[in-house]
Amino acid sequence: MTPAPALALxxxxxxxxxxxxxxxxxxxxxxxxxxxxxxPIHYRDDVAQSVGLSGALAHGMLTMxxxxxxxxxxxxxxxxxxxxxVRFTRPVFVDATEGALVTVVAKVGALDLPxxxxxxxxxxxxxxxxxxxxxxxxxxxx
Amino acid sequence: xxxxPELQGRVFPPVAPxxxxxxxxxxxxxxVFATNPINHDPEAARAAGHADIVAPPTFAVVVQEATLAxxxxxxxAGIDFTRVVHGDQRFSFSRPIVxxxxxxxxxxxxxxKTLGGHSMVxxxxxxxxxxxxxVVTAISTLVVRGDE
Numbered sequence: 001m002t003p004a005p006a007l008a009l010x011x012x013x014x015x016x017x018x019x020x021x022x023x024x025x026x027x028x029x030x031x032x033x034x035x036x037x038x039x040p041i042h043y044r045d046d047v048a049q050s051v052g053l054s055g056a057l058a059h060g061m062l063t064m065x066x067x068x069x070x071x072x073x074x075x076x077x078x079x080x081x082x083x084x085x086v087r088f089t090r091p092v093f094v095d096a097t098e099g100a101l102v103t104v105v106a107k108v109g110a111l112d113l114p115x116x117x118x119x120x121x122x123x124x125x126x127x128x129x130x131x132x133x134x135x136x137x138x139x140x141x142x
Numbered sequence: 143x144x145x146x147p148e149l150q151g152r153v154f155p156p157v158a159p160x161x162x163x164x165x166x167x168x169x170x171x172x173x174v175f176a177t178n179p180i181n182h183d184p185e186a187a188r189a190a191g192h193a194d195i196v197a198p199p200t201f202a203v204v205v206q207e208a209t210l211a212x213x214x215x216x217x218x219a220g221i222d223f224t225r226v227v228h229g230d231q232r233f234s235f236s237r238p239i240v241x242x243x244x245x246x247x248x249x250x251x252x253x254x255k256t257l258g259g260h261s262m263v264x265x266x267x268x269x270x271x272x273x274x275x276x277v278v279t280a281i282s283t284l285v286v287r288g289d290e
Contacts, residue, residue: 021175034166034173035204051224060228065174065200072178072198077190078238079180081199085232085281134230137199 004076004141010108010118017070017106023058023092024099031062045096058092058100063131067104067124071137074106074120082117082140087133092126102126109136116142145261145286146220147254154216154249157208159272164241166204167197174198187240194241202233202269206280209249209267221263221286229262230283236276244272247280259288 005016028042037059040047045055064086072078094100102124109121122135164184171181176198179186187195214223239245246269253264267280 027173031173034170036207061200061203061231062174064231065176065198068199069174069176069178072176077180078176078178078196078198079190079192081235083232083234084199085230087230088228 004080005074005118007111007113007116007118007141010111012108012111014108015105016108016120017074018104019070020101020103021066022099022101023062023094025056025094025096027099028056028058028062028094031059031065035059035061037061053091053093055093055095058094058102060086060088063088063092063102063124064135066102067122067132067135068137070104071106071120071122071139075139075141080140081137083138084136086122086135088131089133090126090129090131092131100126102131106137116140144220144288145254145256145263146218149216149219149251149263150254152251154209154212156246156248157212159244159246160205160208162197162205162239162241162243162245164195167195167201167239167241170201170204171198174200184241192238192240197239197241199233199235200231201239202278202280203231205239205245205247205269206267206282209247210265210282210284212249213251213263213265221284225287227285227287228282229285230281232281233278234281235278239277243277245269245277246271252281261286261288 105123110119120137124132247267252266255262263284
């Protein structure tokens with residue numbers, strides 16, 4: 001098993017990972033197929049606009065799903081993520097030609113040394129604004 | 143139409159078991175940019191102590207989905223699907239989902255709140271394995287927008 005990062009060497013506020021993801025409409029179609037969520041607001045501008053959105057937007061669950069990946073890679077094993085929560089606060093519009101760039105910064109939010117658990121807080125931004133609120137992954141490093 | 147407050151506390155019948163396929167886990171992993179070998183390669187997963195490849199944390203939503211469909215289809219729920227927005231999502235694991243798992247999800251509506259004309263419905267899907275042991279609980283808060 002890949003060694004886990006040493007909990008004792010972490011300090012609240014440490015940045016443990018920082019990554020950007022380039023989303024295209026292909027990414028949204030791929031996620032629709034993989035997840036079974038075929039809501040057309042995620043691939044058709046006309047349908048999105050008919051419900052008052054400026055255009056097709058990423059599935060919230062796609063944003064949630066990719067945002068934890070830098071944490072998984074830092075932890076060394078997806079099984080170490082024992083709890084993960086987010087609030088969906090802003091849409092990620094994915095332009096048909098330009099795509100969208102989503103940036104994730106993962107910081108140590110809290111440490112529970114007796115339990116061997118680090119809470120990693122995620123700041124996820126698109127177009128200069130955060131798109132997820134209270135995005136927290138609890139990672140078992142015991 | 144507004145959300146039926148009597149939904150709070152309602153527990154639904156378990157949905158049919160979901161068999162976690164290895165290729166489905168790989169497909170989902172690619173879709174969420176999960177590149178860790180433990181998500182793709184059975185040998186890497188076994189070397190890390192897992193029975194087979196491990197699904198990304200948010201894969202549980204695929205298993206949860208059938209329970210949310212149950213909720214939206216409930217005749218007396220009063221939930222207009224076209225007005226539903228996903229508010230919050232949480233996954234709490236006892237153990238990771240691995241390929242080969244047969245998972246059964248049971249939905250309970252734990253809370254209904256009204257806030258400024260909108261309703262917030264919190265639905266908790268408890269997911270257990272073939273032995274009945276807890277794997278993960280998936281909790282969604284759905285915001286049902288009120289009439290304009």
